[in-house]
Amino acid sequence: MNIFKKLGALTGFLLFATMVPQANACDVCGSGVGSYYLGILPNFNKRFVGLRYQQNRIQTHLGPTGNRTVNTADEQYQTMELWGAWNFGERWRVMAIVPYSFNRRTIGTGAQWAESGTKDGLGDIVAMGHYKLFDDMHTTSNNTLLMQSLWIGGGVKVPSGTYDPSEQSKVGAGAANTFQLGTASTDFMINAAYDLRLMDAGVNINTTYKINTENKHGYRYANKIAINGLLYYKLNVKDKLRLSPNLGVLYESQSKDVLDNRFDVATSGGHSTIGIVGVEINAGKISVGGNFQRPFSQELADGRILAGNRVMTHVSFSF
Template structure:
């Protein structure tokens, strides 16, 4: 029990010290996965993300006649396959619809299409379990392939981040760590990922991004075939400034902190989940972008 408490405290300390945050979260690669469904070999499912934000605010963070409200709807096909007892392969294929409204008018721009393909491989470094205690540690690397459309004409120096895009136009790389620990029915799940971006063919380089999340959950067994896992936690993300032609771009990068609340349900071989994210602190694009809220839901089949 002392070992469990020590590991939990150290993990929470690492999360709070990292001060990562969520940047915009448009069609450019949402790295938040939430609690993965319980599965032994493989799963496949559909996830849906929704988030909205204001851009082109004035220097005091107020909305003006040139401000925009942007909405992002993303449907993802996602799946994972365990290879042997230690290896796991995961893939996410997104399809996004982006809507941009001019604040105070009915003018609307819209685009939709495939986003960038994410593929990752993970290794199970720690896997221990007993009647009352479980812990696992997965480490992984991944690649994001430029499948989504990137339109260089969408970007101009408007004090607005270059997020009205379906893809980045670049091949990017991620590293990740997932640690889960549970004593009886009370558990702690933590995730950390670092995304390394490369410059696309139009000489635009998105800033690297660090994401850290931690959730406390309670495993509630309703029956032999039904299990619920309500959870609450924090997600932090920080992103460096973008660059173009080798020059740093003002009005990009920043940080955000979200509180996450959700529930996961397993009904035989069907997993259902819902997560709501509310920003609690943010400083994005030098205060000229404001996140509003997000939610994520999924239906997944384990087999």
């Protein structure tokens, strides 16, 4: 298969991904049952294990014009994740993410603040498997090195995090069902990751479609699609340190959650576009990195939810 056929296959896959029925406000906002952003993986040949920290903020229960009310809640989600991956041969990879979340919520306006809730605990564990569909490296006509690879795969999220049905009971009063550690449902993911690099400059594209099932309480978070693209450049410092600054965009979208298999949840659904700036640093077997994510376009829960900035950092060890 030549390069044009490979690029054609990739284009077809991405077009298919963007045409999948729009995918859960909590996933898009990045709450405790949140999204599984991968970005640029640490450099490793065989396997790696590490810790990843994420912090996200959202405002829920906004007024009909997006204004704050006495019921408006400020929610903060901090998640520490144990994550890792293992390559089997040249084509197969398995990954796992074990999150532990610290959720905080306050309600009020102006100087009238009141601590209204905390939830700390294990989140929903994720396992994923990937297959390298192709890996191409050759020299172009002007003697520059061109490399590209495409990984495809899928995964499962198990309901290991606590789900509080009392939060679900508030959706009829206009509250979003975001303040959870888990979804109480077994969910599935389809993923593709494409990387194209010309010498030291490259682009990384990652697409994930998450298929959610109904939990035992009759609540189903809507399916979600997330597509992110990152431009990066690899800088080699004295053959001991490699820096990879990156810049990109993340798009997330979903339809409405469903209650009792028939009622759409008004305070759910929507889409957002988020700018990303970050850096990855590799020194031998140690990799560290981080990024800052800022929404610059969003329409969540018909304007009743507002997503804030996100921060992500990680440290990983390959062996």
